[in-house]
Every structure is written in structure tokens, then in C-alpha cells.
Amino acid sequence: MAISDLIADLKSRESIEAYWDFRKNDKREHVHSMIKYPAVMVPNMQGEMFDLVLKHDPDIHNVLDPFMGSGTILVEGLARRLNVIGIDINPLSYLTVLSKMQKYAKSTLLVKSEQLLRRIDLLRDKSIENFCFDGITKWYVPSVIQDLSKIRICILQEPDLKYRKLFWVTFAEIAKQADNARTSTFKLHIKLEETIRDTDYDCLQSFRKKLTSNVNAVLEFKRLRQYETERLYCGDARAILRDRRRFAENSVDLVITSPPYGDNATTITYGQYSVLPLRWIPLGDIHEAISLETVASLSKIDRDSLGGINYPLETLTQSGILNTSSELKHFFELLLSEKMTEKARKVASFILDFSEVIKNLAPIIKPGKLLVFTVGNRHVHKMELPLHLILKELAEYYGMDMRYDFRRNIIKNKNYVDTSVQGFKTINKETIMILQKR
Numbered sequence: 459m460a461i462s463d464l465i466a467d468l469k470s471r472e473s474i475e476a477y478w479d480f481r482k483n484d485k486r487e488h489v490h491s492m493i494k495y496p497a498v499m500v501p502n503m504q505g506e507m508f509d510l511v512l513k514h515d516p517d518i519h520n521v522l523d524p525f526m527g528s529g530t531i532l533v534e535g536l537a538r539r540l541n542v543i544g545i546d547i548n549p550l551s552y553l554t555v556l557s558k559m560q561k562y563a564k565s566t567l568l569v570k571s572e573q574l575l576r577r578i579d580l581l582r583d584k585s586i587e588n589f590c591f592d593g594i595t596k597w598y599v600p601s602v603i604q605d606l607s608k609i610r611i612c613i614l615q616e617p618d619l620k621y622r623k624l625f626w627v628t629f630a631e632i633a634k635q636a637d638n639a640r641t642s643t644f645k646l647h648i649k650l651e652e653t654i655r656d657t658d659y660d661c662l663q664s665f666r667k668k669l670t671s672n673v674n675a676v677l678e679f680k681r682l683r684q685y686e687t688e689r690l691y692c693g694d695a696r697a698i699l700r701d702r703r704r705f706a707e708n709s710v711d712l713v714i715t716s717p718p719y720g721d722n723a724t725t726i727t728y729g730q731y732s733v734l735p736l737r738w739i740p741l742g743d744i745h746e747a748i749s750l751e752t753v754a755s756l757s758k759i760d761r762d763s764l765g766g767i768n769y770p771l772e773t774l775t776q777s778g779i780l781n782t783s784s785e786l787k788h789f790f791e792l793l794l795s796e797k798m799t800e801k802a803r804k805v806a807s808f809i810l811d812f813s814e815v816i817k818n819l820a821p822i823i824k825p826g827k828l829l830v831f832t833v834g835n836r837h838v839h840k841m842e843l844p845l846h847l848i849l850k851e852l853a854e855y856y857g858m859d860m861r862y863d864f865r866r867n868i869i870k871n872k873n874y875v876d877t878s879v880q881g882f883k884t885i886n887k888e889t890i891m892i893l894q895k896r
């Protein structure tokens with residue numbers, strides 16, 4: 459593979475102002491629009507990266523995204539005839555990506571969704587027993603609870619799990635739109651009472667519309683792919699990548715991913731964003747290994763995610779992480795010198811977890827093959843945390859070299875609010891890093 463040709467191609471594009479911003483080309487086509495998910499990538503932008511990498515190395519048959527989120531990379535990978543492998547710790551991500559990738563029989567799908575909508579219609583003017591979970595009356599108004607209970611019961615009557623999964627994803631989107639949480643943040647903050655009182659959300663109608671568009675989306679996507687396979691895992695990337703029954707050494711041709719910016723609690727709470735819809739859905743319908751405990755508290759998924767545990771100073775120093783990255787060490791010491799011990803621990807804890815993923819990625823990628831990371835630098839105590847430089851050092855430590863990087867503007871990232879600092883509210887730039895295994 460001629461990496462110098464790839465770099466030359468990237469440089470020629472960079473010379474065109476704002477080329478990678480994809481301001482006018484940020485459409486979310488077919489399955490990309492099935493459900494909203496925090497911090498999604500721009501499909502066409504990542505698609506072009508794919509095309510450039512494949513042009514310079516046609517010998518790529520699979521792609522791995524260890525933080526698959528809503529599956530932007532994997533969908534683009536399948537559309538380019540690659541086998542795809544994805545991991546995410548958030549059950550909503552897993553359900554979403556699986557539903558996008560399952561192979562549906564067109565006629566069965568059309569019949570089953572029509573039958574579901576008919577069952578819901580029959581219940582429209584009837585009153586049924588409400589579904590219930592802890593906190594339901596805080597997060598939903600009574601009319602919404604009744605309507606979602608009706609849709610839920612009708613979905614449960616579908617005997618085929620494959621189709622139920624698609625119905626649940628559609629349901630999740632409606633349950634998210636209909637909750638009483640503020641839309642200005644991914645955290646679960648309750649809306650003002652007067653705003654809740656004024657809410658008049660027609661769940662049944664919205665579900666009908668969304669299901670119709672999701673059915674069209676999966677059918678359109680079906681036409682774009684052939685016999686490629688998908689392997690999806692719901693769980694912690696740190697452990698899953700280490701499992702040799704799942705990932706043989708030197709078996710992955712390409713990694714493309716966008717990791718979280720930092721620990722979920724102080725950056726993007728993917729878990730809190732997803733937990734209310736998940737409380738409605740029987741978890742066994744998503745994956746047999748997901749326990750009720752996952753959704754019992756609002757913050758469990760976030761605590762299980764990278765950086766979710768704030769390690770003691772001792773653990774951090776003994777782990778050796780500060781010696782793996784001089785950039786991290788410098789940032790950590792700056793925070794300590796400002797008496798920001800908690801923040802220093804949080805930053806280093808996230809990087810320690812993140813480094814586990816980098817370490818476990820290294821042996822499974824084939825020598826000479828590429829890893830493309832899209833990373834955002836957040837601010838901690840008014841200082842930019844150089845995640846891209848820390849990643850470069852971690853990668854080098856584990857046998858992967860940085861070959862090229864460039865920055866792009868993030869046009870739509872309204873909902874990421876960095877609460878730690880005024881004036882730096884959103885991350886509006888990200889770095890694309892091309893790494894290569896030695």
C-alpha cells in the first residue's frame with residue numbers, strides 16, 4: 459500500500475478551503491436517519507475517507523469500529539462491500555446498528571409493519587393498563603405513557619424477533635422525543651413544569667410516520683449491499699478486543715472510529731440519553747446478556763463506559779499511564795498544580811481506560827494496515843486537552859505510528875456543552891488521524 463499516495467490525496471483536498479467540513483453535503487440518507495444518536499459522524503465525509511483508503515489499499519476486506527455508536531462507519535463500510543465488525547457498550551447503539559444491518563425480506567417487512575400499525579390503530583380509542591417502571595411519571599406525561607404502552611403491547615405481539623428489533627428502534631426514537639427531558643443537553647434534566655404542561659405529542663401518529671420512514675430506509679440500504687457480513691458486540695471494547703475467540707491476531711484490515719471525548723459524565727452522557735427508551739424495551743429482545751441492572755440507574759451505562767470510574771491517584775501513578783504519554787503527564791501536573799486533583803484524576807482515568815483499547819487493538823490489526831481516528835479535544839479547567847497528541851503517543855507506545863493528521867470544523871454539534879468552562883461551550887473542531895501498524 460502506498461501511504462504516501464494517500465497522504466498526497468489528503469493534502470490536495472486540504473488545500474481547498476473547508477473541504478472536509480461537508481457543510482452542504484451532510485445529508486443523512488437511508489438508515490443513517492433511522493434514529494438520533496449523540497455525536498454522530500458525517501456519513502458522506504467518512505465515506506470519502508473510506509474511498510481514499512480503499513483506493514490506495516484495495517486489499518481491505520473488513521473494517522472494525524470499536525465505538526460504533528449509531529453505526530455510521532459500519533453502514534458506509536457495508537455499502538463499500540466490506541465485512542464489518544462493531545462494538546459498543548450502550549445497548550441502544552447495539553440495537554440500532556443491528557436493526558440497520560439485519561437482512562429483511564421486503565414483503566414480510568411490509569406486511570408485518572402494516573399489521574403492527576393496524577393493531578395500534580385498533581387500540582387508539584381504547585384504554586389499556588399502563589406499562590410501569592421506576593420514575594415513569596416523572597419522565598412522561600400520562601397521555602404519553604398510555605400511548606407508548608399501547609405501541610409497546612402491539613410490538614410484543616410480533617412473534618419474529620428480527621422484526622421486533624426494528625420496531626423497538628423506532629419505538630426508542632419516539633420514546634426519546636416524547637420524554638420530559640430538556641433537549642438542550644444529552645443529560646437527563648427535567649423540563650420546566652409549564653413546558654411539560656404544554657406538551658402535546660402525538661406518539662401514535664409519530665410512530666406511524668417514523669416506522670414508515672424506517673422501513674423505507676432499511677429497504678433502500680438493502681439494495682446497496684450484497685453478501686457482506688456483520689459481527690456486532692454489545693459490551694466493553696476493552697474486554698471484547700482482548701478475547702482471542704472473537705478477535706484473532708492480525709485479523710483486522712482497517713479500523714475507523716471516533717472515540718468518546720472523555721468520561722461520559724463530563725462530556726456526552728450516551729447512557730443517560732438512552733436509558734429511558736431502554737427501560738420500555740424488554741432487554742432480552744436486544745441481547746440475552748443485558749441485565750436489568752444496566753438500566754436500573756440513570757447513570758450505570760455512563761459509569762461502565764470509558765472513564766466512568768475515577769481511579770485513585772495511586773492506581774493512576776502505579777499504572778504507568780503518565781509515563782506512556784508526556785502530553786498527559788504535563789496536563790495532569792498542570793491540573794494538580796492548580797489544586798484540581800479531581801479533574802486531574804478524571805482526565806487520567808479516561809486516558810487509562812482508553813489506552814486499554816489502543817493496547818488491545820494493536821495485536822489484532824494486520825501489520826502495515828491503517829487506523830483512522832476522529833478525535834475531539836475538550837477543555838478541562840479552561841485548557842484544551844490535546845487528546846490527538848495523547849493518542850499519537852499511546853499509539854506509538856503500542857506499535858502504531860502516526861502518518862498524517864488534519865483538522866476539520868464540526869458544523870453541527872449543538873448539544874455538546876462543556877460545562878467546565880464558559881466561552882468554550884462546544885467542541886467545534888476535530889482531528890482526523892491516520893495511524894499505521896508497524
Ligand SMILES: C[S@@+](CC[C@H](N)C(=O)[O-])C[C@H]1O[C@@H](n2cnc3c(N)ncnc32)[C@H](O)[C@@H]1O
Pocket residue numbers: 495496497498499524525526527528529530531545546547548551693694695696715716717718719728762763764
Ligand atoms: C463518539 S461516539 C461514536 C459515534 C459514532 N461514530 C457514530 O457516528 O454514531 C462514542 C461511542 O463510544 C461508546 N463507548 C464508550 N465507552 C465504551 C466502551 N468501554 N466500550 C465500547 N463502547 C464504548 C459510547 O457508547 C458511544 O456510542
